[in-house]
């Protein structure tokens with residue numbers, strides 16, 4: 104193989120790699136779009152999604168079991184969602200729970216309004232209420 108053909112082969116190889124990469128990228132975008140469409144079509148966020156969201160974004164402070172017995176939860180004084188006393192005292196409406204998650208609270212509760220969709224926040228409000236009396 105002389106120099107020109109090997110350069111040509113390399114160029115072809117590079118073009119082929121580029122094509123494959125483009126195809127994969129397109130597929131990823133299309134499938135992300137499709138899964139978003141599926142989620143929208145299936146009316147919001149399911150219970151298992153809510154649990155996954157909670158584990159990812161909330162459990163570090165509020166605890167997997169909702170009792171806020173984590174290092175960060177104790178550091179910030181995160182709300183214990185298993186406390187019947189807290190629910191009886193605060194009596195938060197769903198709208199109030201959603202607002203706290205969306206806008207955060209002073210004293211260490213981060214705002215999630217830019218990170219999560221309204222559907223995800225509504226599902227989390229419901230999920231948090233599920234800890235009541237556990």
Ligand code: HEC
Pocket residue numbers: 157160161162163164165175179180181182193195199200203204208209210211212213215227228231
């Ligand atoms: C960095 C720690 C931290 C993370 C992460 C966190 N929180 Fe909080 N959260 C707090 C603290 C601290 C409070 C108590 C604020 C207060 O005393 O008003 C709180 C309070 C709350 C409240 C109660 C507000 C009220 O009415 O008193 C809700 C509801 C809540 N968090 C939901 C969530 C959800 C849902 C997530 C995940 C999307 C989350 N939190 C993630 C620290 C955290």
